[in-house]
Amino acid sequence: MALFMDAHTLEGGVTVxxxxxxxxxxLQTQGKYGVSYLRYWVDEAxxxxxxxVEAxxxxxxxTVHREAHGLVAEEIFTVVEGT
Structure with a gap:
């Protein structure tokens, strides 16, 4: 499994x-795709x-985002966890 950081932008802001x-x-959708959403960060304004996410x-x-709520990421980056 690889580790990814995705980025979404919602016009007009978003709430936590x-x-x-x-x-x-x-989290309810990820299991059938072998995906694990680990954490998220939000800039509301x-x-x-x-x-x-591990996927x-x-x-x-x-695909998990699309099925779960329809908010797909505009960008997805492969990342490596640092120490």
Missing amino acids: ADVAAAHQAD AGKIFCL PDAETAN
């Missing part, structure tokens, strides 16, 4: 509560959301 609900939907590939990670 809305992102928490979307994350819960990801800028409408930015960042998700850390077989970037497209499978986005």
Whole structure:
């Protein structure tokens, strides 16, 4: 499994509560795709959301978002955890 950081931008801002609900939907959907959404970060005013996810590939990670709530990432980066 690879580790990815994805980035979303929602015009007009976003609330932490809305992102928490979307994350819960990801957690309920991820198992059938072999994906594990680990953490997320939110900039409410800028409408930015960042998700850390372990997945077989970037497209499978986005498939979970698409099915769970429809908010797919605009960008997905392969990352390596530092110490």
